[in-house]
Amino acid sequence: MKKIAIVTGAARGLGKALALKLAENNVFVILAVRSVEKAVPVLEEIVKNGGEGVIKQCDISEIASIEKFAADIAKEYSHIDIVLNCAAISIDNGATIENLPYETVEKTMATNFYGTLWMCKMLLPLLRKSADARVVNFSSGLGQLTVPRMGENPSYSMSKTIVNAITKIMADEEKDTNIIVTSVDPGWVLTDMGGPNAMLTIAEGIDTPFWLATTDAKNLVSGEMYKERQILGW
Numbered sequence: 538m539k540k541i542a543i544v545t546g547a548a549r550g551l552g553k554a555l556a557l558k559l560a561e562n563n564v565f566v567i568l569a570v571r572s573v574e575k576a577v578p579v580l581e582e583i584v585k586n587g588g589e590g591v592i593k594q595c596d597i598s599e600i601a602s603i604e605k606f607a608a609d610i611a612k613e614y615s616h617i618d619i620v621l622n623c624a625a626i627s628i629d630n631g632a633t634i635e636n637l638p639y640e641t642v643e644k645t646m647a648t649n650f651y652g653t654l655w656m657c658k659m660l661l662p663l664l665r666k667s668a669d670a671r672v673v674n675f676s677s678g679l680g681q682l683t684v685p686r687m688g689e690n691p692s693y694s695m696s697k698t699i700v701n702a703i704t705k706i707m708a709d710e711e712k713d714t715n716i717i718v719t720s721v722d723p724g725w726v727l728t729d730m731g732g733p734n735a736m737l738t739i740a741e742g743i744d745t746p747f748w749l750a751t752t753d754a755k756n757l758v759s760g761e762m763y764k765e766r767q768i769l770g771w
């Protein structure tokens with residue numbers, strides 16, 4: 538039986554590439570996107586390549602939208618094997634705490650923090666029904682606390698530090714279940730968010746998150762952040 542994956546932000550960037558790669562590898566992919574229209578070409582490509590999936594509307598910055606999404610999924614699927622919490626925004630480039638608008642912080646946290654947390658919370662019952670479940674939360678080197686600061690994106694950086702906290706806490710709470718929860722730093726990747734100077738291709742950027750979603754559970758430590766298939770630390 539095919540594994541079932543949910544990929545947020547699957548209409549472009551790393552989310553799209555991961556949806557395509559999972560489908561190519563015999564995984565049924567639920568494309569969780571805020572614009573269904575934008576995801577249609579992705580699903581068409583999946584089907585053209587012999588894969589299977591569906592598109593579901595989900596705006597992760599709206600708790601009600603996540604709750605409706607999860608309720609619909611629960612009606613249609615007995616379990617979920619993989620959740621890739623990929624969708625995020627980065628809208629405070631060059632800002633400092635001194636000049637940071639409240640609305641920027643609010644929007645960033647609504648998407649990157651609350652969105653990731655609520656996807657984890659609302660999908661937990663379906664993940665517990667999988668024999669081998671994975672949650673991969675997209676973090677960033679900008680969210681690390683033990684290395685020199687890498688970018689001037691205060692609310693984005695804080696949101697990714699909180700994503701790491703979600704990973705750590707959920708992994709601990711689920712330690713006696715079949716759910717492995719990890720954070721991933723995909724590296725600096727050539728996407729809309731990464732910009733044109735990024736060092737990695739999209740194919741390189743999805744290598745570790747794809748591996749976290751699909752490798753044998755014995756290769757992974759739940760509650761850790763990974764980069765280049767290695768534990769990165771915080």
Ligand SMILES: NC(=O)c1ccc[n+]([C@@H]2O[C@H](COP(=O)([O-])OP(=O)(O)OC[C@H]3O[C@@H](n4cnc5c(N)ncnc54)[C@H](OP(=O)(O)O)[C@@H]3O)[C@@H](O)[C@H]2O)c1
Nearest residue numbers: 546550551596597598624625675677725726728729730731
């Ligand atoms: N690229 C990098 O260098 C880099 C580095 C470190 C970490 N990351 C992380 O990797 C992940 C993917 O990044 P990316 O480079 O692929 O970003 P991207 O190209 O900017 O794509 C972001 C995706 O998130 C979706 N999204 C944003 N807000 C949403 C919402 N409220 N509801 C649902 N979907 C929403 C977007 O959907 P729409 O198409 O509807 O806008 C889009 O599909 C992010 O978590 C990012 O923080 C990226």
